[in-house]
Amino acid sequence: MDNGQGLPTCAVIWDLDGVITRTADTHARAWKATFDPFLRAWSERHGPQLAPFALPDDYLEHVDGKPRLDGVRDFLATRGIALPEGSGTDGSQDWTIHGLGKAKNARFRELVENEGVQLYDSTLALIRSLRGYGVSQAVVSSSKNCRYILERCDLLDRFETVVDGNDIEQRGLAGKPSPDLFTEAAKRLKCNPAEAVVVEDAVSGVKAGREGRFGLVIGVDRGGNREMLSTSGADRVVSDLDELKVDDLLKR
Template sequence: MTQLGLPEEILACLFDLDGVVTKTAAVHAAAWKATFDAFLREREGEQFRPFDAVTDYDEYVDGLPRPDGVRTFLASRGIELPEGEPGDPPDAPTVHGVGNRKNDLLLATIRTGGVEAYEGTLRYIEAVRAHGLRTAVVSSSANCRDVLRAIGAEDLFDVRIDGVVAAERHLPGKPHPDTFLAAAHDLGTDAAHCAVFEDALAGMDAGRSGRFGYVVGVDRAGQRDALYAHGAHRVVDDLAELGGQA
C-alpha cells in the first residue's frame, strides 16, 4: 500500500460528492422526507406512515438519480406514478414532479444554509493530486457543479461526471457502474487502476460490478458492515484515516 492507503497500481481516484466530499447527505435526506411526507400524507390519509430519513433514505434513495429514488421508494409502498416529463411542475403527481419538488427544497436549503465540505476529504484529495494521481467527482446530482463552486473545490477534479453529464450521455446511474466507468475513461485509465470513494450502498454496488481496483466505503451513517457486504475493500469514518496528509 502507498502513503495514500491505496494499492500501488491505483492511478486515479473517483469521489462521490454527497456524503464523501460534502456534508449534503443530511440535507438531501431532509428534502426527501419533506417531499415524501407531504405526498404520502395526502395519498394515505389516516394510514399515513412517514418517510424515515435514515432507514428509507439509505435503502431506497441514497446515491440514486432523482427519478430512480422516487420510483424505488414509492414502489416500496406499493405506489406507482406516471413518469411525466423532466420539466413537470413540483406539484405534478408524476415521478418527475415529485423529484422536482425535492430538488426545489434542496436548492432552497443550500441557498439559505450554504454547503459544508468534509475537510479531511479535501486534504486527502489535495494529497492524492500532489502524488500525481488524477481525480474525478462522480455524482448523480444535477447540482454538482454549483455545490463544488460553493465550497471552492471545482479545481480539485480533472473530470466531473454528474447528473447533467449522465443525462447527456444516456448513462444509467448507480448502482450501475457506468458513471464511474465514464470517469475512468475520461481520465485516460481503466477501472482496474481506479479507486472509488463512496458512502452509499448503491455506490459500493457500482464499484463492485465495475471491477474497480479499490473501493473505499466512507461510513457516515453507521453502516460499516453493510458497506463491506456491498463490496468495500476498506471502510473508514473519514478519508484522513488513509494517510498522505501532513
C-alpha cells in the same frame, strides 16, 4: 504508486455528497420534506395511513446515491404507490415521478441557499495530498446539482473531470448501482479501472465500484451503514477519511 497488485494507482474517483461535502444530510431532509406531505395527501385521498419517510433507513436503503427519479420510483414502491412518469415540464405540485423529483430538487436548493455547504476537512486534506503526487482525480455523483455544489465551494477546479446526473441524461448512462458513471470517469482520465480507487458513502456507489472492477473501493460510513457497505463490496470501510493516509489509496 502501486496498489499491491503490480498496477500503479492512476486515479481516485470521489463521490460528492457525504464524502467531500456534508450534503448527504441535506439531500435526506429534502427527500423527507418532499415525501411526507405527499404521503399524507395520498393517504387522505386513497387510504390507508402510510408511514412517513424514515430517516436514516428509507434514505439509505431506497434513494441514497441514486439518480433523483430512480429514488422517487424506488421509495414510492415501498409504499405500494405507482405514479405516472410525467415529463420534464411537470410542476413540483404534480403527482408524477417528474413532479416529485422537481419538488425534491427545489427543497434541496432552498436548504443549500439558506444553510450553505459544509465540507469534510479530512477529505480535502487527502485531495490536496494526492494532487502533490500527480494522481488524477474525478468527482462522480448521481445528482444534477454536483457542479452547482462544487462551484459554491470553490472546488470545481480541483478535479480533472466531473461525471454527474446531467451526464446520465445527456449521454444515456445508467445510474448507480450500474458502474457507468465511474467507468466514464476512468475513461476521461485515461485510467484502467483496475488502477483506480473509488471512494463512496452510498451502498449503490460501492456496488457500482465493485461491479466496475475498480482496484480499490473505499466505503465511508457516515450513519451506521458499515455492514451494508462491507457486504456490498467495499474493500475497506472507514467512519471518516482521517483514518486513511495517502499511501492507503496508492497501495493495497
